[in-house]
Amino acid sequence: MQPVKYKRATSVAEAVSLLQGGGEFARPLAGGTDVIVQARERRRDIDLFVDIKHIPELMAISHDANGVTIGAAVPLHLVYGDAKIVSQWPAVTEAAHVIGGTAIQGRATLGGNLCNSSPAADSIPAMMVLDAVAHIAGPNGKRDVSVREFCTAPGRNVLALGEFVVSISLPKPPAGSGGAWQRFIPRNEMDIAVVNAGVWVQLDGANVTDARFALGAVAPTPIMVPAAAEALIGKPLSDATIAAAGDAAKAAAKPIDDMRGSVKQRKHLAKVLTERTLRHAIERARGQA
Amino acid sequence: MVSTEKPRQYKVVGTRPIRPDGVDKVTGRAAYGADTKAEGMLFGAVLRSPHAHAIIKSIDTSKAEALPGVKAVVTARDFGAHAGGGVVDLGETRGQANYMQDNVLANHKVLYHGHAVAGVAATDQHIAEDALALIDVQYEVLPFVIDVREAMLDTAPILLDDLRTTVRAANSTLPTDKPTNIALHMSLEKGDLEKGMAEADVIVEREFETGMFHQGYIEPQNATAFWNRDGEITVWTSTQGAFSVRDAMAALCKVPVSKIKIVPMEIGGGFGGKLGVYLEPIAALLSRKTGHPVKLWMTREAVFQATGPTSATYMRVKMGAKRDGTFTGAYAYLAYEAGAFPGSPMGAGAQCAFAPYNIPNQTVEGFDVVINGPKTAAYRAPGAPASEFAVEAVVNELAEQLEIDPIELRLRNASKEGTPNTVGQPFPRIGAVEVMDAMKSHPHYASELTGEDVGRGVAVGFWFNGGMESSSSAAVNSDGTVSLILGSTDIGGSRASLAMQLAETLGLTMDDVKPQVVDTDSVGWTHVTGGSRTTFAGGWVAYELGMQIREQMRERAAQIWEVDADKVTYGDDGAIHGPDSKTMSFAELSGQLAATGGRIAVSASLTKNTQGPAYAGHIVDLKVDRDTGKVEILRYTAIQDVGTAIHPSYVEGQIQGGVAQGIGMALNEEYIYDDEGRLRNGSFLDYRMPVANDLPMIDTVLIEVPNPGHPYGVRGVGEVPIVPPMAAIQQAIYDAIGTRFYVTPISPRRILEETMPD
Amino acid sequence: MSNRVKTDRIVITAKINGDERTFLADERDSLLEALRERIGLTGAKEGCNNGNCGACAVLLNGVLVNSCCVMAAEIEGAELTTVEGLAGPEGLHPLQQAFLEEAALQCGICTPGFLMASKALLDENPHPTEHDARFWLAGNLCRCTGYDKIIRAVLKAADQMGSNGR
Numbered sequence A: 001m002q003p004v005k006y007k008r009a010t011s012v013a014e015a016v017s018l019l020q021g022g023g024e025f026a027r028p029l030a031g032g033t034d035v036i037v038q039a040r041e042r043r044r045d046i047d048l049f050v051d052i053k054h055i056p057e058l059m060a061i062s063h064d065a066n067g068v069t070i071g072a073a074v075p076l077h078l079v080y081g082d083a084k085i086v087s088q089w090p091a092v093t094e095a096a097h098v099i100g101g102t103a104i105q106g107r108a109t110l111g112g113n114l115c116n117s118s119p120a121a122d123s124i125p126a127m128m129v130l131d132a133v134a135h136i137a138g139p140n141g142k143r144d145v146s147v148r149e150f151c152t153a154p155g156r157n158v159l160a161l162g163e164f165v166v167s168i169s170l171p172k173p174p175a176g177s178g179g180a181w182q183r184f185i186p187r188n189e190m191d192i193a194v195v196n197a198g199v200w201v202q203l204d205g206a207n208v209t210d211a212r213f214a215l216g217a218v219a220p221t222p223i224m225v226p227a228a229a230e231a232l233i234g235k236p237l238s239d240a241t242i243a244a245a246g247d248a249a250k251a252a253a254k255p256i257d258d259m260r261g262s263v264k265q266r267k268h269l270a271k272v273l274t275e276r277t278l279r280h281a282i283e284r285a286r287g288q289a
Numbered sequence B: 001m002v003s004t005e006k007p008r009q010y011k012v013v014g015t016r017p018i019r020p021d022g023v024d025k026v027t028g029r030a031a032y033g034a035d036t037k038a039e040g041m042l043f044g045a046v047l048r049s050p051h052a053h054a055i056i057k058s059i060d061t062s063k064a065e066a067l068p069g070v071k072a073v074v075t076a077r078d079f080g081a082h083a084g085g086g087v088v089d090l091g092e093t094r095g096q097a098n099y100m101q102d103n104v105l106a107n108h109k110v111l112y113h114g115h116a117v118a119g120v121a122a123t124d125q126h127i128a129e130d131a132l133a134l135i136d137v138q139y140e141v142l143p144f145v146i147d148v149r150e151a152m153l154d155t156a157p158i159l160l161d162d163l164r165t166t167v168r169a170a171n172s173t174l175p176t177d178k179p180t181n182i183a184l185h186m187s188l189e190k191g192d193l194e195k196g197m198a199e200a201d202v203i204v205e206r207e208f209e210t211g212m213f214h215q216g217y218i219e220p221q222n223a224t225a226f227w228n229r230d231g232e233i234t235v236w237t238s239t240q241g242a243f244s245v246r247d248a249m250a251a252l253c254k255v256p257v258s259k260i261k262i263v264p265m266e267i268g269g270g271f272g273g274k275l276g277v278y279l280e281p282i283a284a285l286l287s288r289k290t291g292h293p294v295k296l297w298m299t300r301e302a303v304f305q306a307t308g309p310t311s312a313t314y315m316r317v318k319m320g321a322k323r324d325g326t327f328t329g330a331y332a333y334l335a336y337e338a339g340a341f342p343g344s345p346m347g348a349g350a351q352c353a354f355a356p357y358n359i360p361n362q363t364v365e366g367f368d369v370v371i372n373g374p375k376t377a378a379y380r381a382p383g384a385p386a387s388e389f390a391v392e393a394v395v396n397e398l399a400e401q402l403e404i405d406p407i408e409l410r411l412r413n414a415s416k417e418g419t420p421n422t423v424g425q426p427f428p429r430i431g432a433v434e435v436m437d438a439m440k441s442h443p444h445y446a447s448e449l450t451g452e453d454v455g456r457g458v459a460v461g462f463w464f465n466g467g468m469e470s471s472s473s474a475a476v477n478s479d480g481t482v483s484l485i486l487g488s489t490d491i492g493g494s495r496a497s498l499a500m501q502l503a504e505t506l507g508l509t510m511d512d513v514k515p516q517v518v519d520t521d522s523v524g525w526t527h528v529t530g531g532s533r534t535t536f537a538g539g540w541v542a543y544e545l546g547m548q549i550r551e552q553m554r555e556r557a558a559q560i561w562e563v564d565a566d567k568v569t570y571g572d573d574g575a576i577h578g579p580d581s582k583t584m585s586f587a588e589l590s591g592q593l594a595a596t597g598g599r600i601a602v603s604a605s606l607t608k609n610t611q612g613p614a615y616a617g618h619i620v621d622l623k624v625d626r627d628t629g630k631v632e633i634l635r636y637t638a639i640q641d642v643g644t645a646i647h648p649s650y651v652e653g654q655i656q657g658g659v660a661q662g663i664g665m666a667l668n669e670e671y672i673y674d675d676e677g678r679l680r681n682g683s684f685l686d687y688r689m690p691v692a693n694d695l696p697m698i699d700t701v702l703i704e705v706p707n708p709g710h711p712y713g714v715r716g717v718g719e720v721p722i723v724p725p726m727a728a729i730q731q732a733i734y735d736a737i738g739t740r741f742y743v744t745p746i747s748p749r750r751i752l753e754e755t756m757p758d
Numbered sequence C: 001m002s003n004r005v006k007t008d009r010i011v012i013t014a015k016i017n018g019d020e021r022t023f024l025a026d027e028r029d030s031l032l033e034a035l036r037e038r039i040g041l042t043g044a045k046e047g048c049n050n051g052n053c054g055a056c057a058v059l060l061n062g063v064l065v066n067s068c069c070v071m072a073a074e075i076e077g078a079e080l081t082t083v084e085g086l087a088g089p090e091g092l093h094p095l096q097q098a099f100l101e102e103a104a105l106q107c108g109i110c111t112p113g114f115l116m117a118s119k120a121l122l123d124e125n126p127h128p129t130e131h132d133a134r135f136w137l138a139g140n141l142c143r144c145t146g147y148d149k150i151i152r153a154v155l156k157a158a159d160q161m162g163s164n165g166r
């Protein structure tokens, strides 16, 4: 482990000032499942951990009429342990449930998954299709950024010096809609996604009135696939329209070859997963799953 | 399920007692190598090469040495003279001392990514790691070669300037006087291959490649060494062979063996990968320089980069059979990479390849080739999984072409007692036929496979099993218990299996025997725990100790009763019987030993060069997801001739563990190198060993065909279960989706890319 | 890489296996390093040091975590259970007993992690199915056993604890 100092923040303001004071080499410490390993393997230059788990807002889950706000440092096991989140935003809890293993989920957070900004991060496509918003605090006060616009490059995001994510909101899904998330990994657990996919659909009978598609691990950041939505919106559901959405996903995927997957494999999986996830989302929209 | 050929009544053998070291291992008290703590101990770290192949132009350690807390830095220079070309016996493998030394710390060249270059000792682990960044090594990067076939080309970069091809093949055309990467070309011939092929009605010939697979033990290599001012060296380490480590240390540090004591700590898995030395000499050199004990352990990444893997191979296998299924001829071409220094397990692979079958005409040709990868180490049935995968896959194809049930085809050709093996020696009593019969009649084989894209595959496997030298001693305690002192390190229950054999011999219970593994100063020379030899050879010694104790107990009872010793018998109930129904229990007599001539202590060293070959037959059902290429194992049955199952639970466990490793090799495990020869996936996240929810329960059937060369009929059980999975799974995937794969692992990516429409 | 800052020795107080302990650690120690090298509790094992194997698993405030992915400084004021704290004065925990009886360990290096993970499982789900147990334990690697006997031991302990009302 490189020399890293540890400081505990107990309020948002304190965290902002510690982060600002620490400069470019200071990092929030949420679950630490990315950042501790990165510091140990000297893969990222880090001087200071600011532990954000003792800030009340960061550890709270609050439900209201508009949806839910999840503190950025709430560990995943509490996210999928919240029955309301599971029933209303299953796409997110599906992802939360398979990030790492049980011991990782005891610590890892949605905030950390988002801010680590890996192209393969599992929860991000799920949050993207659910219109999630990140609430950010920083030296210049607060601002909100859609999760869709959050990541800018592998390991990079919109956060400026001294800024951090306080919480993430998921708006209440309208009736008749459904979301789902899936990934492909070679093992059944403990693997980084070769491709992952989030889908959300709004149905009116057999017609799709709205849809959102997102893919991970097929581009430098998780991406939205508007073309897949266009292939579906306003059309009746059929194998053909589902396949068209899958084809659009495949076309939108611009993956790289790396040790976890090849271009050919990933493009193909983008289609397969999009279609499978879409079918699952449709079942949910119909109240069947 | 246990099926016994000729039931023999044992009291302890065949039961399932709780192992003697169990409680310490479930309470966290058991001391493994990295748990070592010594007064004044320093912490070490090792700097490793970022390049696959480079000349070390210079190493500047001054900045590192200047870091507060750093006590010493060592490089290859600290070995002093270069070790000679003498051979160190590592049990399942051997190593030339000079190569071993160059592997431990690179001399003038680094030969693979992760090759150790320097070691640091500091007062704190963090400081030792910080110091690594301050060591300035200048490299001249050289072209590298990782693929075995490329390494064999004349144009390949040469790794070792002094290496020349050793030829043990009649018709070799390879030069023996030119620099090369081919360390050995050998061939084994029996009968007349051409004639055999001419007699065949059907011939199948296929090419195969298998990857590098790591043993994947969960405990990284470690060593703590103290080089005392009087020149005595003590090393605490997790090793499969305390005595082989001592020999290697002596050769590398140029110290007589009498000055070295190896204390074997609990060992967190080895599978062949912990036979050699890696950190022990570095820790010793650091200790000599600092005067303190120094502890080192490897990062997981270093374990992948610089230890372990088994050889990647390129193979061609050709087999011919008559219409009725009789095998007439067989040829195998086996090229095994050895990593950066010679010594792949190709020879064992060659001898195992056709061992399950009686094939009169056969030739096996083999090559041992160096590449810019980690020096390969033994891995469970070293060499056999690859060559037998190729042969079994060809046998399955022959069965299909001949339209003969694949198990039936194997039965028709099965090796039996007396069948000459590949080197012409007749097999002793073996259980190949029994295993194949059991496969055929197993309900799994008869069951119906249902569902889409599901398939079934079968394959068999063979492994010699080792014997070799073991030593132990035993002492009778006054309360009627017996202390058993073992030279074999225990990697998975051998304390239990050896204590059980002594208890059986003495007619005592398992609780009456207290086994303990001791250091190299405290017991006679003992070969490594490997080659499935420990329960076999160590059991021989335990039996011998038991017989000596029985004899002495008899004599002692005779003295007490004042009768002739030949009037006294030692009963299988563990009691001593004299004339006139005189009888004394073992415990009673033990209590009187001190007062009647002294306590009894015995020792024995035996070399057993007999083999108790093992056969295994596996049946697997699986399902392929055609859209993703993912394979799900639905059902797995492993049938094996285990000789006698001393502790059936641990025999089953060995089989299940071997199967799981074999499944990993077949489906997902692989070494991935980038364009610069750097290992990309040196972590448990990306070197994908099976996790708990990747596997079903693994059913085992223990066939007991006792080994006539052992008092309890023991055959080694640990290695052969890793042999059949690759071929069985390859066949099952073909059965499911109609595509045969000749390259492992058969990963989702490979399946998808092969079967996907463009 | 950075040596811009110097880490300090820090004093940490936490409740470890029921007892309040105060110890000195380096600011950059992981919890695993502190347990093993500063406190002398070597039951938690290092298999990978990056969260992938579960050999270092402990319960932090009752939650299963990999101690290699926790900073020692973070446990100030927390409650920790390690494998050394599993057996009570009345004897082995039913999981420990079941692991012994079912031969669920060979080399035993993974055992502390499996025991802690299994304890967390049974705390949360006293009657797991085989599927539940395999999924929950997927973050714990065992290379020796093929998992079969481990899963059986966990299910057996669950049964016994259920019938004992524990």
Ligand SMILES: Cc1cc2nc3c(=O)[nH]c(=O)nc-3n(C[C@H](O)[C@H](O)[C@H](O)COP(=O)(O)OP(=O)(O)OC[C@H]3O[C@@H](n4cnc5c(N)ncnc54)[C@H](O)[C@@H]3O)c2cc1C
Residues within 6 Å of the ligand: A027, A028, A029, A030, A031, A032, A033, A034, A035, A036, A037, A052, A072, A073, A098, A099, A100, A101, A104, A107, A108, A109, A110, A111, A112, A113, A114, A115, A116, A120, A121, A122, A123, A159, A163, A164, A165, A166, A190, A191, A192, A193, B685, C050, C051, C052
């Ligand atoms: C064994 C293992 C398996 C894994 N498997 C998966 C997997 O299957 N899928 C997956 O997606 N990921 C996986 N990961 C990665 C990791 O667990 C996840 O990304 C996790 O969600 C990170 O959360 P954390 O709280 O631990 O983040 P941390 O490590 O605490 O932080 C991650 C990064 O985000 C920053 N950060 C954290 N919180 C905030 C905040 N509130 N505001 C601003 N910046 C912040 C940190 O400074 C750091 O740069 C795995 C990791 C390990 C070790």
Ligand code: FES
Residues within 6 Å of the ligand: C045, C046, C047, C048, C049, C050, C051, C052, C053, C054, C055, C056, C057, C066, C067, C068, C069
């Ligand atoms: S050592 Fe912590 S998970 Fe492997």
Ligand code: FES
Residues within 6 Å of the ligand: B218, B268, B269, C104, C105, C106, C107, C108, C109, C110, C111, C141, C142, C143, C144, C145
């Ligand atoms: S028993 Fe050896 S790793 Fe599990």
